[in-house]
Amino acid sequence: MRKGHHKTKRRDERRPAPREPRAAPTPVVIPHRVKIPKPPFPVTLPTPGKWLWTCRDGFEGLLYEELCWKRCGATLLGAGLVETERPPPTPTTFARMGFRVDALVTTPQEAAAALPSQPTRVQVWVPDTQAGNARAGECLAWESTIAALREGQKDPSTPWAAFEAGALLGQVCLVAPHTAAVGFVSAREALSLAAGGRARMKRTADAPSRAAMKLDEALEWVGVAPGKGDLCVDLGSAPGGWTRRLLERGARVWSVDTGLLAPDVAKHPRVRHFHQTAFAFQPGEAVDWLFCDMAWRPLEVAQLLAKWARNRWATQLVANIKLPMKDKLPVLLRVRATLEDGGWSGVQTRQLYHDRDEVTVRAVRKH
Ligand SMILES: C[S@@+](CC[C@H](N)C(=O)[O-])C[C@H]1O[C@@H](n2cnc3c(N)ncnc32)[C@H](O)[C@@H]1O
Known part of the structure; x- marks a missing residue:
């Protein structure tokens, strides 16, 4: 073999395998930024005929801007509360619960009269804010009076029973002292089955981290979950909740x-711990579910998750994306676009009850 030829071959061997051409990323258009007003205190009362939305305390500005972007005539009513003229055409990330206000009432008797007469699971709740939670004690009294007045109405005994029966969730939101906004939603269309969207998960004594509750709530929201024999990858998994x-x-x-x-x-027979960075990990075979709770920069995590779809390494995705920055919405739009460009479809994002400065993402890989 000639010397020169040998050299050329060695150079070819070192050349990386040709990459599949990647489509240019979809340009992300950030809608016109909205000036977010200071949340009024005490809260502005909702208007009958409009929609009332609640979110995590301190996130009302984000929810307000999201709803403005969706052009549904939003007004910031106060901490944890936003009102709109109409429901948004697509779901928001930051709303926990929402309903059309039929009446503004001052007594449980008036609330009972304003609720639908058909089978309804009535939920009485306060906004999850300092002022709202200080009045949480009022809920019980309203609940028992309304329940007594609705006796014999064959109301479902739980929100889940209402969901199964295709019944309604009556909404009584105590927006201010002795004042409630009353309405209803179909249990099957509600943002959450929990009163006010507070889907509190049980912390079990053996769960090694708070994070386990985030996953319980995420799987409840997604409505499907891995079962026996499914292969899951859990990126950013320590300590193991x-x-x-x-x-x-x-x-x-x-x-x-x-x-x-x-x-x-670690010693469970169905676990393999890969003690390495998720950015270097490759599964070697396709897996059913990809989970990710990595405490890392959201756009880099989104690129990593996009790589998993592009390489067809996983079918289902549930990820918790950290958003510690103040200006979260543009980052969230870029995260979504990156996931969709990678090949994830049906991307949904929600700040669930157990999410703090973070949101849960759910998607399925395109076929
Ligand atoms: C919120 S904790 C995860 C909690 C976990 N889901 C549980 O239930 O116990 C975030 C984790 O991300 C991990 N992490 C951050 N960057 C990582 C990377 N590049 N590769 C793998 N793990 C990473 C951290 O080590 C940390 O354990």
Whole structure:
């Protein structure tokens, strides 16, 4: 073999395999920025005929801007409360619960009269704010009076029973002392089955982290979950709250984190711990579910998740994306666009009850 030829071959061998051409990323258009007013205190009372939305305390400005972007005539009423002329055409990320206000009332008797007569599971709640929570005690009194007045109306005994029966969720939101906005939503169309969207999950003594509750709530929201024998990858898994929950469902879990898992999770026979950065991890075979709770920059995490769809490494996605920055909405738009460009479809984002400066993302890989 000639010397020169040998050299050329070695250079070819070192050349990386040709990459598949990637489509140019979809340009992300950030809508006109909205000047967010200071939330009024005390709250401005809602108007009958309009829609009332509640969110996490302190996130009303974000919800207001989201609703302005969706052109539904938004007004910021106060901490945790936004009103719109009409419902948004597509779901928001930051609303926890919403309903059309039929009446503004001052007594539980008036609330009972304003609620629908057909089977309705009535929920009485306060906004999840300092002022709202200070009045949480009022809810019980309103609830028992309304229940007594609705006796014999064959109301579903739980929100889930209302969902199964295709019944209604009556909404009584105590927006101010002795003042409630009353309306209803179909249980099947409600943003949440929990009163005011506060889907409190049980913290079990054996769960090694608070994060486990985020996954429980996320799977309840998604409506499907991994089952026996499914293969899940859990990126950013330590100390193992999500991994443990997935194991409890009978799944096999490849748990990826530079940190350590709780000893009882690490030694589980259906777990493999990959003690490395998620950016270098490759599954080697396609998996059913990709979970991700990495505490890392949102756009880099979104690019990593997009790579998983592009390489067809996973079918279902549930991820918790951290948004510690003040200006969250443009970042969120870019995260969505990155995931969709990668090949995830049906991308939905929600700030769930257990999410703090973060949102939960759900998607399915395009076929
Ligand atoms: C909120 S914690 C995850 C909690 C976990 N879901 C649970 O239920 O216990 C965030 C994790 O992301 C991990 N993390 C951050 N950057 C990472 C990376 N590049 N690769 C893998 N893990 C990473 C951290 O080590 C940390 O354990």
